[in-house]
Amino acid sequence: MTTTIDKQSMTDSARRAAARVPDPEIPVLSIEDLGILRDVQVEDDVVHVFITPTYSGCPAMDAIRTDIDAELREAGFPAVRVHTVLSPAWTTDWMSDEGKRKLAEYGIAPPSGHSAVHSGPIPVALSVKCPHCGSLKTRELSRFGSTACKALYRCTDCREPFDYFKVH
């Protein structure tokens, strides 16, 4: 019985440590906020962390693996294995509401609406809200932004450009 409790508390503690790891490209978000962190399991004193890439070519994944390893060692777990889980594929639907709030505060418009992948073939284009002034009068400058997960927008009211985290 004791071992079960120990294992549970170890798992909880490992999960909290892994959930603290920030996304290297958007450091206001943790990998948990983004929905990249899928699961944490402890087996024979080895912590197994399961993560899902946002995009196939996301260059941050290697840094995230290293950061998870470092954070868990810091928290007292010497044996860590980070696994990449490809299925089901990551979607912005997994981003937490807290994560969306933090994104907007940081100046990046959070994904608006739900990924069409689970609901039907036609993605519904919703207005993207300017994270600076809150206006809905914005337009897309480029479908591709500074990272694979973002597009470049401009607000036609306050005239400021901003990044938009694409619905994916």
Add this chain to the structure above:
Amino acid sequence: MTNSPHDAAPAVDDVFPDFDEVPSASVARYALVLGDDALIAAQRLGELISSAPELEEDVALANIGLDELGQARALLQYAGRADGRSEDDLAYLRDEAEFRSAHLVEQPNGDFAGVIAKLLLFSLYQRELYAALTGSTDNYLAAVAAKAVKEVRYHVEHAVTWTIRLGDGTDESHRRMQGALDAVWPYLDELFEVADFADLAADGTAVDASALRTAFDTALDVVLDEATLTRPDVPAIRARGRYGEHSQHLGYLLAEMQVLARKHPGAAW
């Protein structure tokens, strides 16, 4: 248990997933074909970084290339497990005749219309391919495809937007877009050849590429119509990239891609 209003990422099964699964030799050969197409396409797109017509286009083409590179890495990692080679071994240490990519992706970029014409045909093909591959009986390939199909949708939109803008633009942009399309057209048919994967297609592992052609043509015709372009009437060349027979262009591309890794074996950066 938190009661979060958003759709949280589903936890992984209690049983550890079979993340070290090794493909059979024939599945590995198939993964290599798909991975090589993506890798060579990525390398060609990478050539445009800092030389696209405008900054936004630099960023867009680099992002598309990055998606292709990510798909290539996942596919080459899988292929390499069959004989103990890493993705780097496969990308950097194979010679021309060992690559299984199609001739289309190795063609030089040419002008911007040329880049877009190639991207249009390749992304429309990849969209159909990955959509079908999500139903593969091979779990790894199906998972890679499920991710890739969402990315390729953006590539298609980008290529379509430019094809229409250039095709239905000025006389000069129309002339160049039509010319670019005519120039890459001979390399199209190879993408829809089944090569020697009929057995894998029959058991549901691989996609029967020939079955994708109808959907591809339908989608392409809609774009060409809106772009006021004409479907090229140019014969296909006999391309045998799937068997390691390439055009003269692949050697030069590989020389550039591989020189650093070959000159400094084992170097890491």
